Amino acid sequence: MGEVTGLVVEVVLKALAGGVFVLAFAALAQTLTPKRLAGVFCAAPSVALASLIVTAGIAGAPGVLASARGMQIGAVGFTLYCLIAVPLVRRWGAWxxxxxxxxxxxVVAPAGYLLAPQGLLGVRTTGVPAPLPQPPSLDLGMPSVRLS
Amino acid sequence: MSARRGDGQAPGDGCRNEHHDEHHDEHRDEHSDGRRARLRLGELRRPPWRDWAVRFAFGAGVSALAGVVSVLAGPRAGGLFLAFPAILLASVTLVAKEEGERQAGQDVGGATFGALGLIGFAVVVAATVTVWPLWLSLTIATATWAALSLSLYAAVTRLRR
Structure with a gap:
């Protein structure tokens, strides 16, 4: 029961933070002209910032890393969405x-999710430790000796 | 999410004239120096409270959706919805209702640059969050979004002149 409550709290926190961040970017966009420039802020990382901050507080950096990998795919879908939406809005109206x-x-987001398990371009970003420095080999140019 | 005109004004002939003048000024801006970026704090008072409430609701809704998907299917699946175009959908329909379909189309066109910036944002977060402190990672990622989006916007706007 406690675990379920924790998950509900996480979702509620993300929702509240997301709403606040969206309002903040919307206010910035509201003050900008021309319209095309204001439109840039319709795709601001407002929901992402809010959600990632809450995720970091609950799941830590690994949770943020996994979310960011999924977001890479979603953002590609978002870009294609905009490119398709421009002519469709002109032809069929805004709604x-x-x-x-x-x-x-x-279509793009689920397909990318299935096809790109490491995120966009297969970027591997987990903290893989660098190999330890090896002592220099003692190759003195001696001929190899067979013991058998 | 662009500037609104004429909201929150009391009805009346005088206001209608002022409203008309504002539209006239806006029209002139769009065609003379409308491509010059401007910041007008007075625009914050124009949209009705309902519009702000709609935006808050869409932001909260998408964030909650991302949270639920994250809980049910894992954080990578939830991350897909951090770049879901619901906010744009809300904005476009509000803009179309109050300023017309053409302005709504411009909103979507501008959002293309923002969406490209979102890819940069996500790549920077993924590349740095396990190495840098969270605040630094998110700050650099947001700066990357702004630099990518605005520079692409500026480049395309210049090419179209």
Whole structure:
């Protein structure tokens, strides 16, 4: 029961933090002109910042690393979504165009999730320790001696 | 999530004229020096509270969705939803309702640069979070997002002139 409560608290914390960060970036976008520049902030890392901070507090760096790997795939889907949504919004209107383009994200994100287990470009970022320095080999140019 | 016009004003002829003038000024801005970036703090008072509430709700909703998926299927699956375009969807529909379809299309066009920046954000976090302190990793990642997005925006805007 305590574990379930902890998970619910985690989700609620992420939701509240996400809402606050989205409002902060929306306020920044609100003050900007022209519209195209303000649109850049529609894809700000607001939800990501909020969620990763809460994740770090609960699961630590490994949880953040795994989330960031998933986010790489989601962001590729987001980019393709925008490229498809521009003509669709012009043709079908804002609501239907933007909604229909979600299908692109819906295909790209799961496909990338299955095909790229290490994240984008297979970037391996876990803290793999460097090999210990080896003593220099004592190769003195002596001929090898067979003992048998 | 772009600037709104005419919200929160009392109805009346005088206000309508002022409203018309503002639209006229905006129209002039868009066609004369509309591509010059400006920061106008007064714009914060324009959207109705409902718009801010909608944005908060979408942000909270997507974050909660990412959290639930993370709990059920693991943090990598939840991470997919850290770059889910729900906020853009909310913004585009609000902009279309208040400023027209054309402005909504511009919002989506601008978001393309932000989405490319999000890829850089995620790559930087993944590459640094196990090596650097969290605050430094997130700060550099956010700076990377801003630099990538805004430089791409500036380059494309310059090419179109």
């Amino acid at each position: 239907w165009g933007a909604l229909a383009a979600l299908a692109v994200w819906g």
